[in-house]
Amino acid sequence: MGLALVRGILTVAPEIAPHLVVSSREAGSLRERIRGLDVRVAETNLEAVKGAQLVVLAVKPQILPSVLAQVKDALAPGTTVVSIAAGVPTTVLEEGLGPGIGVVRAMPNVAASVQASATAIARGKTTRPVDLERARSLLSTVGMVVEVDEELMDAVTGLSGTGPLYLFLILEGLSDAGVKVGLSRATSTELAIQTLVGAAQLVRATGEHPAKLRDLVTSPGGTAITALHSLEKSGLKAMLLDAVEAATKRSQELGAKWRPRPPGELPGH
Ligand SMILES: NC(=O)c1ccc[n+]([C@@H]2O[C@H](COP(=O)([O-])OP(=O)(O)OC[C@H]3O[C@@H](n4cnc5c(N)ncnc54)[C@H](OP(=O)(O)O)[C@@H]3O)[C@@H](O)[C@H]2O)c1
Incomplete structure (x- = not known):
C-alpha cells in the first residue's frame, strides 16, 4: 500500500x-x-x-x-x-x-x-x-x-475495502461462464472485464440508480429478463447484502481490541 x-x-x-x-x-x-x-x-x-x-x-x-x-x-x-x-x-x-x-x-x-x-x-x-x-x-x-464519519469505517471496510474480492469472484464466475458457453478463456475474461468496467462507467456517467439501468436493458421475452429470473432464484443480491454485512461485522470484531474496556471487563470479552 x-x-x-x-x-x-x-x-x-x-x-x-x-x-x-x-x-x-x-x-x-x-x-x-x-x-x-x-x-x-x-x-x-x-x-x-x-x-x-x-x-x-x-x-x-x-x-x-x-x-x-x-x-x-x-x-x-x-x-x-x-x-x-x-x-x-x-x-x-x-x-x-x-x-x-x-x-x-x-x-x-x-x-x-x-x-x-x-x-x-x-x-x-x-x-x-x-x-x-x-x-x-x-x-x-x-x-x-x-x-x-469514523463510526462508518467498518461499513466502508465491508463494502469498498473488501469489495475487490466480491468483484474478483464475479469476474471469475463470468469468465468461467463464457468458457462454458464456448468462448476461449482469454476472450471470455477480456469481455467480462470490459463489461464490468463499462457497466460501472455507465452508472457513474448517467447518475441513474442501477435498477433503472437494469430495467432499460430488460426487453420483453429477451435474454436479460431470462438471466434476471435465474439470478433472482439464486439470490445474488441477498448474497451481496449478506457478504458486506458479514465483512462489516468482522471489521467491528477486529477493531474491538482497540476500544477502551469498561473497568473490570476482561480482555477478549
Ligand atoms: N492491502 C490492502 O488492500 C489494504 C487495504 C486497506 C488498508 N490496508 C492497510 O495498509 C497497511 C499496510 O498493508 P499492506 O497490505 O501494504 O501490508 P504489507 O505489504 O505487509 O506492508 C507493510 C509494510 O510495513 C513495513 N514495516 C513493517 N514493520 C515496520 C516498521 N516497524 N517500521 C516501518 N515499516 C515497517 C514493511 O516493510 P519491512 O518488512 O521491510 O519493514 C512493509 O513494507 C495495513 O495496516 C493494512 O491494514 C491495506
Missing part, C-alpha cells in the same frame, strides 16, 4: 519527488524494492518523519503503536499524520502522538496499486481542515476519496 501511494504521487505530482522520504524496518531491502523510483530512503522511521508536513503510516495495525512511539517526539506541531492501518481508531493515533498533531484515518483498497482505489477518510477529534485537505490530495493520487 505504501509503495502504491509512492507510485501514485510520482505519477500525478512528480515535482514532489525531491520531498518524498520513505522508510521501513530495513533501509537496504526497501532500497531494493523501490529501485527505479526517485525517492529518498531514510535509515530509520525517526529520520523519515523529521521536518515532515505530512506523514503516512502504512504498517500493519498490530505494529502501529510501536511506530507511533518511535516517531512521536520527532513530529513538529501542525504535522498531519494519515494512517491507513485497518481498524485502528483515531483515538489511538491521537493518544499515541500527543497534542498538536492532526490525524486522519483512511481506508483505501487494493486497487490503489493501479490508481483506482475507492478510499474513505475520517477525521478525529483534533483534525483540522488542513489535515483533511492534505490527506485528500495525497490519497486522490491513487483513486477517489470520500469523507465519512
